[in-house]
Amino acid sequence: EVQMVESGGVVVQPGGSLRLSCAASGFTFDHYTMHWVRQAPGKGLEWVSYVTGDSRGTYYADSVKGRFTISRDNNKNSLYLQMNSLRTEDTAFYYCTRDTAVVYFDFWGPGTLVTVSS
Amino acid sequence: QSALTQPRSVSGSPGQSVAISCTGTSSDVGGYNYVSWYQHHPGKAPKVMVYDVTKRPSGVPDRFSGSKSGNTASLTISGLQAEDEADYYCCSYAGNSVIFGAGTKVTVL
Numbered sequence: 001e002v003q004m005v006e007s008g009g010v011v012v013q014p015g016g017s018l019r020l021s022c023a024a025s026g027f028t029f030d031h032y033t034m035h036w037v038r039q040a041p042g043k044g045l046e047w048v049s050y051v052t053g054d055s056r057g058t059y060y061a062d063s064v065k066g067r068f069t070i071s072r073d074n075n076k077n078s079l080y081l082q083m084n085s086l087r088t089e090d091t092a093f094y095y096c097t098r099d100t101a102v103v104y105f106d107f108w109g110p111g112t113l114v115t116v117s118s
Numbered sequence: 119q120s121a122l123t124q125p126r127s128v129s130g131s132p133g134q135s136v137a138i139s140c141t142g143t144s145s146d147v148g149g150y151n152y153v154s155w156y157q158h159h160p161g162k163a164p165k166v167m168v169y170d171v172t173k174r175p176s177g178v179p180d181r182f183s184g185s186k187s188g189n190t191a192s193l194t195i196s197g198l199q200a201e202d203e204a205d206y207y208c209c210s211y212a213g214n215s216v217i218f219g220a221g222t223k224v225t226v227l
Contacts, residue, residue, distance in 0.1 A: 037164075037214070044121065044221035045156070045164065045207050059214045101169060102152040103211045108163035 001108045002026040005097050009112030016064050016116070022079040022096030022109055030054070030074040033052075033099040036081050038092035046092075049081065050099065064090075086116045122147065122208055122219035129225040130198045138222045139192040140208030147187035152211035155184060155193045157204045158221075164207070170194060200226050 008020040022034070036048040049060045049070040058070050069082040079096050093111040100106045123141040125156035130136040140147065140155075145154055153171045156164040168173055171191060181196045191210070194200055209217035217218045 037218075042207075045158070045209075045218045046121075047209075047216035047218055050216065057214075060179065061215070095163065097164075102150075103154050103209050103216055104169035105154065105156070105164070105209075106166055106175065110163060 002098070003097065004107060004109035006094060006096050006109045006112035009094065009114045011117060012086055013118050014086060014116055018083045018086065018114060020081040020083065020094055020112060020114070021040070024077045024079065024096075028078040030070075034054045034072060034079045035097050035099055036070060036079075036094055037097055037105075037108075038090075038094045039090040041087070042094075047112070048094070051079070060098065062109055068113045083114070086114075088113060088116050120217075122210060122217055124206075124208060124219040124222045126220075127223040127225060128226055131227045132193075132198055134198050134199065135194060135196045136224060137192050138206055138208075138224070139223045140149060140209055140219045142189050142191075142192070142212075142217065144189060146210040146212035146217050147186065147191050149210075149213070150211045151186070153184070153186060153191040153207045155182075155214075156206060156207045156209065157202075159204045167206075195224070198226055202226060 035050040051070045067085045071080045095111045097105040097108045128136045154169040155167045158164045167182045171186045172184045
């Protein structure tokens with residue numbers, strides 16, 4: 001059974017840093033591009049970043065470029081998001097999701113809540 | 119990277135059909151046949167309903183169909199049912215980037 005579980009969401013002050021993790025199981029992890037998608041309270045879904053299966057390609061939304069870094073460890077079947085210089089507008093549920101083709105997100109984790117507040 | 123344009127809400131009675139539009143540009147929706155649609159109930163993970171503009175994943179009812187013309191993609195729900203009430207988001211590849219729509223609330227009257 002395909003499963004993904006995010007962790008690491010906490011309350012952090014503006015300007016702070018945080019690392020999210022996503023533990024994946026039930027599929028051959030390194031065969032898939034993986035994404036982070038977020039949803040701020042009362043707002044819509046927003047794509048954050050993706051990394052290719054071999055980690056050769058990493059891409060970011062303009063809103064997080066230069067502040068967030070996506071990475072993966074295929075030996076540990078894990079996806080990460082290092083978040084620096086956090087802003088109040090980064091407050092959101094963060095989901096990891098598997099991309100089976102091109103923007104075909106067939107499995108999602110339950111999400112982890114990041115709150116940026118003083 | 120502005121969100122793709124969707125109507126804020128659409129509604130219909132059980133059994134009716136509703137269509138949700140998703141308008142982008144030639145750099146995203148119009149430039150690639152990589153548009154997907156997601157159903158999202160609050161507190162749950164999003165569920166893919168359509169991918170590659172028109173394809174339905176296994177298990178998704180054939181009441182859900184996708185199409186595209188130029189820079190606008192559409193999701194049609196035929197034979198609307200109570201459980202279809204949810205938020206729906208379109209999503210498009212945009213050349214090493216991804217853009218979601220602003221979301222449409224579907225209400226079953």
